[in-house]
Amino acid sequence: MTTSAIDHDKLSRVIGRLGDAAIDPAAWPAIMDDLCRAAGATGAVLLQADIRTPDVPRTASMDEALQRYFGQSWHVSDPRARGVPRAMSGEVITDEDCVTPDEMRSDPMYNEVLRPFGLQWFAGIGFWAGSASWVLTLQRTSREGAFDMRDTRLLAQLAPRLTETATLSTAIGRVALHSMTNVLDRVRQPALVIDRAGRVLSRNEAADAGFDDEIRIRDRRLVVRDKLAMARIDRLIDAIRFTAEHHALSHEPILIRRMAKPPVALRVLPIDGAARNVFLGARAMLTLSNLVPRLPPEPNLIAQAFDVTPAEARLVSLLASGLSVEQASERLRIARETARNHLKSVFSKTGTHRQVELISLVAQLM
Template sequence: MSSVMARLGDAVVDPTAWTDIMTSICEAAGATGAVLLQSDVRTPDVPRTASTEEMVQLYFAHNWHEQDSRASGVPRAMAGEVITDQDLLTPEQIRSDPMYNEVLYPFGFKWFAGIGFWADSAPWVLTLQRTGKEGHFETRETRLLAQLGPRLTETATLSTVVGRIALSSMTGILDRVRQPAVVLDRAGLVINRNEAADAGFDADIRIRDRRLIVRDRAAQARLDQVVDLIRAAPERAALPIEPILIRRTHKGPVVLRVLPVDGAARNVFLGARAMLVFANLTPRAMPEPGLIAQAFDLTPAEARLVALLAGGLSITDAAERLGIVRDTARNQLKSAFAKTGTHRQPELVNLVLRIA
């Protein structure tokens, strides 16, 4: 078991390592399968060994996680005790229990041991499953398994911290290029967002009670479908790639794209599942006039006008902002066209935005 505990550190930076680690724990403990379950929030996207795949699917599909008689032992497990079937149920209760008969027995499983641990403040249990031939867990075996609890707590808590740092880094990088982004967990709740997103939220698009809410009903329906998929789909299921168009009342439409969360940020304890990136949520930043003048050999006055146009103003509004008449602004614009080799205002703006 000591060699298995030494491998737990691998899961801190590589969440996909959990399956192999649990397989090794099974081999050391004489068990056939293992599943990681959060004690207070049960979801189907938990790490498990391949040997339990069909059983876990049935377990969640028919809501057995809401009526598992073994859940009564969770407080004892979180107190440091390794719980087993015989600790919680009598032999007669085990024989007659519907969950045992409909979920465990059909797949050859009969006996279990649960090792409680913490991921930050969240309670989790590593459950080991044995077949009838392998027999129940004896006291001497549970004493050995109890040594895993503190190491699992250390690994899970550190994994959660590393995941949060990774998420903050991801959204922070997008912040630097003024790209609004939020991150959803397995329940569809917002667990991270950057300043660019906060700056763009309003009555049309906002976060309420950790949920992303949009006024556009069609877009909200699409967003609800994404959340439903995140909640129900296996951990590695592909997310929808079609962007969601969100229409706003007094501003231009926003395009929302759903991107997967990978690496250390995608650990089971943090629960991050998707990053939502918004295009056109906030006004475009005006390019620096000095840079425009240098790039295209414009006069300072021409560069100031072009910068305002690239920032989204009309030529009339730009002239008013600069304190010049519209004809002067039009002449400066014509000169900018000639110097940049462009012929229309959108063409000029697109060219300038490439260096912004």
């Protein structure tokens, strides 16, 4: 009686390590390398069953084949996709479940994508990340041989653990995303997170407070009235879609002009850590400077910075928020003449001569 090509002990150790990837998405390639050694395979790839993109975890051994697979759009005509429904029902699928021997010999995908890189046989383990279906694929060379029933029975152990890992990873990633935008919310910095397709995954209250007819979220996408800015945002999304996961995004700020309000500067920040996991697809954080009026510095900070009295500092804080001297005097319940005298005193102490100069100076504390 022959035994499986899979090392059961090594496979068990890999299964025990899957939780590491839930905490640190960067752990996937190393875990998949170990899985290949346990399964007698050359390479492994994580693929979303219904939305396939090149930006997925894989072993380095699959890089060249995947470049051709996605670069020449073979992923849209891969005959092995026929087996995905069976994989999602709990079976571990192999080539024999998807194609006939004649098809394997003649199919262009096998001949132009797999065989040039020495690849021949595959096994697919289906699992779920929320409502999204995923397949972990293992690839063997012709010398390593096909996956048989003994192999698939052992690999079936992976399916429930992969679903657990994906579910936990998604939950941890959402918490991380919320934390990232929430931190910026505390300083009234509007921010939102988008996935590789440009869909908004998360946004903070500061962003919601600033959205209007000129800058808004529609159908889970950022939309702006400024046509030039919108075209640049579309190009940004294209860059995100076609930039590999491990490559840093580099993009100049986008200026969004508005009709009756100051322009907004959109900047792109990277997503790191647990938030950057393949199941969420979070790819970039966008900050929107000047979308909402910034809070003026606290009067205590103004008093310390410029050696002015508490009463003078309270007046300056209100002026920095956009109020006029008359409006500030009413808010403080002091006479307008008193407010003007406070302002003259502050001019003298700060070396400024006009209100606009003073506000510009105070803005450095914001």
